[in-house]
Amino acid sequence: MQSWLDGNLAELITKHGVPAASVAVLAGGEVSAAAAGVLNLNTGVEATVDSVFQIGSITKLWTTTLIAQLVAEGKVELDRPVRAYLPEFKLADEDAAAAITIRQLLTHTSGFSGDAFTSTSRGDDAVELFVRDVLPGLAQDVQPGAGFSYNNAGYVVLGRIAEVLLGKPYHQLIRERIAVPLELEHVATIPDEALLYRAALGHVAPKPGDPLRAAPVWSLVHAMAPAGSLLAMTARDLLTFGRAYLDATLLDRATIDGLWEPQIDVPAIGGFAQHWGLGWMIFDVEGGRLYGHDGGTVGQSAFFRLVPDKGVAVALLTNGGSPGALYDDLVGHILRETAGVELPARPVPPTEPVEISPELVTGRYAGVLTQSTFTVEDGEFWVLDEAVGEEARVLIPEPRRTRLVALDDTRLIAAEPERGTHEVIAFRDPVDGRATYTFRGGRLTRRSN
Numbered sequence: 001m002q003s004w005l006d007g008n009l010a011e012l013i014t015k016h017g018v019p020a021a022s023v024a025v026l027a028g029g030e031v032s033a034a035a036a037g038v039l040n041l042n043t044g045v046e047a048t049v050d051s052v053f054q055i056g057s058i059t060k061l062w063t064t065t066l067i068a069q070l071v072a073e074g075k076v077e078l079d080r081p082v083r084a085y086l087p088e089f090k091l092a093d094e095d096a097a098a099a100i101t102i103r104q105l106l107t108h109t110s111g112f113s114g115d116a117f118t119s120t121s122r123g124d125d126a127v128e129l130f131v132r133d134v135l136p137g138l139a140q141d142v143q144p145g146a147g148f149s150y151n152n153a154g155y156v157v158l159g160r161i162a163e164v165l166l167g168k169p170y171h172q173l174i175r176e177r178i179a180v181p182l183e184l185e186h187v188a189t190i191p192d193e194a195l196l197y198r199a200a201l202g203h204v205a206p207k208p209g210d211p212l213r214a215a216p217v218w219s220l221v222h223a224m225a226p227a228g229s230l231l232a233m234t235a236r237d238l239l240t241f242g243r244a245y246l247d248a249t250l251l252d253r254a255t256i257d258g259l260w261e262p263q264i265d266v267p268a269i270g271g272f273a274q275h276w277g278l279g280w281m282i283f284d285v286e287g288g289r290l291y292g293h294d295g296g297t298v299g300q301s302a303f304f305r306l307v308p309d310k311g312v313a314v315a316l317l318t319n320g321g322s323p324g325a326l327y328d329d330l331v332g333h334i335l336r337e338t339a340g341v342e343l344p345a346r347p348v349p350p351t352e353p354v355e356i357s358p359e360l361v362t363g364r365y366a367g368v369l370t371q372s373t374f375t376v377e378d379g380e381f382w383v384l385d386e387a388v389g390e391e392a393r394v395l396i397p398e399p400r401r402t403r404l405v406a407l408d409d410t411r412l413i414a415a416e417p418e419r420g421t422h423e424v425i426a427f428r429d430p431v432d433g434r435a436t437y438t439f440r441g442g443r444l445t446r447r448s449n
Contacts, residue, residue, distance in 0.1 A: 006034055010036040015326075024234075024236045024314070026312060056294070056297045058304050059155075059225070061304070063226045068278075078101065092112075092138055092139045093112070102161070111149065116134050118221065126221075131157060134153075142444060152227040156226050182240050185237065188230075197232075201214055202297060220297055236315075242304065260280055261277055269425070285342060291306045298394055303315070312335070322421075328420075356408070356409050357433065366448040370385055371386050384401050385401075435447060
């Protein structure tokens with residue numbers, strides 16, 4: 001595998017417009033690693049296997065590990081309410097706040113709006129202040145346990161529970177309870193630590209088709225650290241974390257098997273997990289089952305997959321361009337050769353027209369982070385995505401208008417690829433012919449008009 005990576009990685013990142021990538025593979029008991037490209041288009045610093053990239057929401061698996069350790073130590077029970085450990089836990093819906101359990105936070109079934117990227121502090125109190133000041137304003141989209149809706153803020157709550165029970169800030173717990181025991185050499189738990197290493201910067205295109213430029217900030221807000229806003233490392237160190245699950249060194253086998261047990265099925269939108277375990281994404285693919293997570297921050301994307309029955313692990317870290325398409329080509333080949341599994345093809349627009357009711361989809365759907373307006377113009381479907389608030393403009397600097405076509409009678413798909421893939425949007429729970437929610441990027445967003 002090493003010779004294949006050395007011979008193909010640079011060509012693949014060029015093909016997909018990715019400034020830099022780092023990849024590490026465990027197969028047959030051996031580790032292979034490679035890096036190629038430029039970490040920062042402004043400086044021209046080249047990527048090496050010792051370069052650190054942000055892992056984004058893969059951090060949620062580290063938060064899950066902390067909670068699993070607390071369960072093993074008898075400090076947490078998964079089906080007890082959050083308030084058993086965090087009495088100050090409040091949401092806009094008091095009944096929901098009183099009922100939500102640890103398990104529901106881990107499985108993204110708590111039902112409240114979770115994309116509140118609100119800056120509270122750059123210090124050790126950032127998570128505490130988020131729970132105190134931001135959570136009480138977050139509305140309930142669906143009742144706890146009623147369905148899957150990806151929730152970043154839920155993982156901030158889990159991080160805060162770990163802080164309270166263990167008496168230390170989240171970043172310190174990550175280092176002491178995971179990074180140090182695994183002897184990880186290049187891990188930055190806060191932005192200041194990234195300066196100690198050769199660090200990647202994200203790259204973004206303000207509008208589809210624009211050339212990439214350096215991201216305006218290195219990271220998202222500190223308060224979202226347990227959900228994935230800060231943690232950075234090398235692909236090899238992320239691979240070592242994966243190996244700890246394959247070898248059951250941080251947690252015992254029974255605990256790991258429990259985390260990997262499917263808890264809820266996820267609606268089909270393409271390129272996403274079919275099931276969610278406790279923290280873990282679960283993918284059923286031709287030839288086997290994969291476990292892992294994806295991550296995205298400001299211009300950086302990360303992919304992490306385990307095939308436990310084959311002893312295979314793959315970590316891919318990138319800093320812009322079309323990372324999903326790179327994942328398909330690169331990780332698809334790696335998994336095919338090492339584990340005998342085949343990634344599914346991503347959805348593409350149908351070759352023949354498909355009917356979908358305009359009444360079902362048209363309207364405005366407002367979330368904490370974005371507002372999306374679906375319209376029909378001259379027989380064509382369009383969506384206008386706009387940021388809600390200043391913090392959201394880091395992720396959506398300008399309004400985005402995208403043409404859509406029907407994929408089937410409940411889903412639309414982007415007519416043109418963005419960052420190498422076609423986004424799929426599902427329309428859920430219609431009342432009088434009009435959808436109540438969109439399901440997009442794993443999130444339920446309620447109609448607001």
